Amino acid sequence: MTPYNIGFVIEQALGHITHSKNLQAYAPLDPEVVPHWALIDFATEGLSEKIPVYRSNWSVRAGIRAQRQLSAISRTTNLDALFFHTQVPAVLSQRWLHRIPGIVSLDATPMQYDELGQFYQHDMGSPWVEKIKWRINRSCYRAAKQLVVWADWTKQSLVRDYGVSSDKITVLPPGVIVRDWLRPEPRSIQHKPAKILFVGGDLERKGGHKLIEAFRALGRPELELHLVTKDQVQQEPGIIVHNNMQPNSAELKQLYGRCDIFALPTFGDCLPMVLSEAGASGLATVSTAVAGIPEIVQDGRTGLVVPPGDVSALTQALRALVDNPEFRIELGARAIQHVSEHYDAEKNAERLFQLLKATAGNRSPN
Numbered sequence: 001m002t003p004y005n006i007g008f009v010i011e012q013a014l015g016h017i018t019h020s021k022n023l024q025a026y027a028p029l030d031p032e033v034v035p036h037w038a039l040i041d042f043a044t045e046g047l048s049e050k051i052p053v054y055r056s057n058w059s060v061r062a063g064i065r066a067q068r069q070l071s072a073i074s075r076t077t078n079l080d081a082l083f084f085h086t087q088v089p090a091v092l093s094q095r096w097l098h099r100i101p102g103i104v105s106l107d108a109t110p111m112q113y114d115e116l117g118q119f120y121q122h123d124m125g126s127p128w129v130e131k132i133k134w135r136i137n138r139s140c141y142r143a144a145k146q147l148v149v150w151a152d153w154t155k156q157s158l159v160r161d162y163g164v165s166s167d168k169i170t171v172l173p174p175g176v177i178v179r180d181w182l183r184p185e186p187r188s189i190q191h192k193p194a195k196i197l198f199v200g201g202d203l204e205r206k207g208g209h210k211l212i213e214a215f216r217a218l219g220r221p222e223l224e225l226h227l228v229t230k231d232q233v234q235q236e237p238g239i240i241v242h243n244n245m246q247p248n249s250a251e252l253k254q255l256y257g258r259c260d261i262f263a264l265p266t267f268g269d270c271l272p273m274v275l276s277e278a279g280a281s282g283l284a285t286v287s288t289a290v291a292g293i294p295e296i297v298q299d300g301r302t303g304l305v306v307p308p309g310d311v312s313a314l315t316q317a318l319r320a321l322v323d324n325p326e327f328r329i330e331l332g333a334r335a336i337q338h339v340s341e342h343y344d345a346e347k348n349a350e351r352l353f354q355l356l357k358a359t360a361g362n363r364s365p366n
Contacts, residue, residue: 003034004032004033004034004080004356005034005080006033006035006036006081006082007036007038007079007082007083008023008037009066009069009070009082009085009093010023010038010089011042011062011085011088012040012041015107016085016086016107018247019085020039023035026346026349026353027349027353029350030350030353033353033356036073040065040069041065042061058088059091059092060092062089062092064092065089067093070082070096079100081359082097082101082103083105083356084105085105085106086105087105087141094140094143097143101145101359101361102143102145103144103145103356104140104141104144104147104148105147105148105149105172106148106149106154107154107270109137109161110133111134111157111161112157116269116270141162142164144168145359146169146170146355146359147164147170148169148170150171150292151171151173151292154171154270172348172355173271173276174273174343174345174348175276175342175344175348176339177346178280178336178339178343178345180280181253181256181276181281182281183282187282187329187332187333188329189325189329191325193220193223194223194224194261194322194325195223195224195225195226195258195260195261196223196224196260196262197228197255197259197263198229198263199229199262199264200229200266200272201231202229202231205267205268205269206264206266206272207264207265207266208231208233210265210314211263212225214263214315214318217312217315218322224238224240226259227240227242228252229242230243253281256277256278260283260284260325261283261318262274262281262285263285263287263314264286264287265287265306265309265314266290266293267309269290269291270292271296272293279302279338280336282332282336283332283335284304284329284331284335285297285303285304285335286305286306287303287306288305288307289306290308296338296339296342298338302338303331303335304317304320
């Protein structure tokens with residue numbers, strides 16, 4: 001069978017970089033897929049820093065860069081399908097979606113991002129600007145043959161806020177390579193002081209300061225709180241800060257394996273990748289009822305969910321896990337099962353490639 005030439009247009013910002021690296025790693029495993037990568041850099045430098053609008057508007061910058069790269073690819077290749085992640089580079093590239101069948105993937109709709117905007121230094125425009133933005137995004141969703149979302153939370157917004165048919169939407173989170181995060185040996189019940197782990201570059205947005213307050217409130221000098229973050233934290237008893245640990249490193253995976261509880265009391269996130277890592281590591285997790293998080297941290301089943309900013313509730317949830325090792329082992333075992341079924345990057349990449357090939361459909365003969 002003639003392979004499918006598929007263009008992958010992926011923004012290179014935040015967790016989307018990891019997503020693109022995973023897809024690049026798995027694409028060669030499907031002999032029917034020939035990938036053509038258009039990786040859209042976020043940063044500006046040189047002359048681009050001096051161009052008004054272009055330098056300050058990520059949607060404009062991403063759209064222009066996407067069109068340039070797709071034009072370059074199309075000069076040598078007849079593409080059978082397109083994959084855009086996220087909708088940011090897609091909104092100004094809709095002519096490509098009208099020419100070539102494509103999938104637009106997103107972790108949050110613009111309206112959902114506006115709701116979380118205060119935590120991402122993102123401000124809404126005037127009402128007429130927001131109306132134009134809504135129309136452009138709705139047009140983009142209509143132009144795509146299929147939409148892929150990271151959480152049912154996002155799917156609900158597409159249906160409710162943009163009038164997209166639910167049949168057009170597939171929930172397919174990126175996840176992690178589960179086998180890489182599994183402990184060499186299953187966790188066992190050990191009555192010893194617990195180690196709590198937090199992983200988040202932005203300590204404030206991810207709720208790290210609230211976690212430190214809750215850790216103090218526990219009043220257990222024998223406990224340890226490990227903070228993996230880029231931010232500086234004042235040294236105090238029981239708190240161990242890891243400022244130089246790299247994502248996906250062996251050192252980080254070993255730290256997950258040594259700890260007993262994972263805590264991410266975030267204020268603003270869509271679907272943090274670290275929650276998949278924690279689940280695959282068999283850690284009982286405490287997180288917040290924000291965006292798609294309750295879909296992966298299922299309250300009482302794979303972890304505990306608390307309101308964002310509620311130090312009292314966070315302290316109570318941590319205490320429940322600290323005092324009951326049997327309970328946290330039970331939650332962690334179910335977390336491994338849940339992540340393996342729904343958040344395995346290898347399985348979900350294969351599902352995505354199958355969906356892209358189906359989207360290509362009745363392509364023109366080469």
